Amino acid sequence: MSVIKHVAIIMDGNGRWAKRRVRPRIWGHVRGSSVVSDIVRSADDLGLRALTMYAFSTENWSRPLEEVSTLFRLLRKFIIKEKSRILENNIKFRVIGELQSLPPETVDLINDIETLTSKATGLNLTFAFNYGGRAEILRAVNTFQITNPERLMTEADLNELMYRPETGDVDLMIRTGGEQRISNFLLWQMAYAEMYFTPTKWPDFTSREFCKIIEHVSCRERRFGSVCGQEALNASVERAETNKSAFFQGVVL
Ligand code: IPE
Ligand code: IPE
Ligand code: MG
Numbered sequence: 001m002s003v004i005k006h007v008a009i010i011m012d013g014n015g016r017w018a019k020r021r022v023r024p025r026i027w028g029h030v031r032g033s034s035v036v037s038d039i040v041r042s043a044d045d046l047g048l049r050a051l052t053m054y055a056f057s058t059e060n061w062s063r064p065l066e067e068v069s070t071l072f073r074l075l076r077k078f079i080i081k082e083k084s085r086i087l088e089n090n091i092k093f094r095v096i097g098e099l100q101s102l103p104p105e106t107v108d109l110i111n112d113i114e115t116l117t118s119k120a121t122g123l124n125l126t127f128a129f130n131y132g133g134r135a136e137i138l139r140a141v142n143t144f145q146i147t148n149p150e151r152l153m154t155e156a157d158l159n160e161l162m163y164r165p166e167t168g169d170v171d172l173m174i175r176t177g178g179e180q181r182i183s184n185f186l187l188w189q190m191a192y193a194e195m196y197f198t199p200t201k202w203p204d205f206t207s208r209e210f211c212k213i214i215e216h217v218s219c220r221e222r223r224f225g226s227v228c229g230q231e232a233l234n235a236s237v238e239r240a241e242t243n244k245s246a247f248f249q250g251v252v253l
Contacts (some may be wrong), residue, residue, distance in 0.1 A: 004214055006050040007043065008170045008186055008193070011036070013177025013201030026070040031203040033074045037082060042207040043123055044089055046214065048223065050124040051169040054185050058132035072106060075129055086113065090122035097131035098165035120147050124167050133187030136163055164187060169193070172217050174210075176202045192224055 011032060018028030036053065043051040056071050075095075086093050095110045101149055104112075140161035144153050170186055170193040178199040182190065194217050202210060227241075 001199040004171045004218055005048060006052070006167055006169065006171050006189075006192075007048055007214070008052040008054070008173045009039070010054045010173070010175040010177075010185055011202040011205075012175055012179060012181060012183075014203060016177065017201035017203045020170065022239060026201055026215060028201075029067070029070050029074060033078060034160065035205055036078060038207050039205070039210055040082075040091070040123070040125060043125075044091065044209050046211065048123060050126065052128060052164075052167060052170070052186065054131065054183075056097070056129045056131070057184055058130060058135055059184065073102065075127065076106055076109055078127075079113050083113060083116075086125070087120075090120045091117060091125050092120040092122065093117045093125045094164055095127045095129050095151075096136070096243065097129045099130065102130060113247045123199075124164070126164055128185065131185075133182075133184045136186075137188055139234075145250055158188065172196060174213055176200050176205050176243060192222070194220055194222065202218060 014028035014032040015025040017031070018025050021027075039053075041052065052135075053073060060071070061068060072168070088114075093113050095114070099107060099110065102159070140158055141153065143159055143161055148157075160166075170190045172195075173182065173185070173190055173193045174196045175182075176198050178197065178201075180197045182195075186193075196213050196217055198205070198209065198213065
């Protein structure tokens, strides 16, 4: 059994969902946004440590202006509407991405809720907004180069310089909408994530399907490059080091 602690979701399919109903794409986003609260509640009930949701990518700026401004409005609406429930449920809320280029009123709302929930100890809820995985890695590398010009970067350094290091690696990535790609989402954190692609368009996604996916994926065996199950995995880091030194000292030919 694998333990799923951090789930990342690419909420995709809003536009096609609306198109099939002969409605404008933004209607799909509005309907999709009402699903978010249900999934957050389920993640909390399931006792996940972290839930990261992809709401707006750095590439989504290329969409029609009306659509872009709807997505911004929906982020603000979510924060305002869910604020009390987030506080009641001890949820630690953060938005990751290039936030300095967002409108000041959006930034103020984000800062306010992040400050209010900074001491929360429950679910780490993250919205990736104006987010790009490559931009996140580049930002970390550049920051490191400026602050540590004298030494080479390690994996631990890069982990620490991610937007939200405490959420750690992604255990499971779910993408709705039927496409099978990661679209510049959490590239560093998903190195060993399980992937689950569902054809369900985001506005039709339910807590029931979410729980079923987690149950299903929990039965997959994650090997992290080793040969068998969880017990082997626990010992595998140590074994890898022993093997490497035996190999390089010529003990193993
Ligand atoms: C996902 O739905 C939401 C965002 C990208 C913000 P889409 O708008 O990409 O929906 P499709 O993929 O066009 O159906
Ligand atoms: C990914 O969906 C971004 C979000 C869900 C926010 P897209 O619809 O933008 O991705 P592509 O264009 O299909 O890769
Ligand atoms: Mg899409």
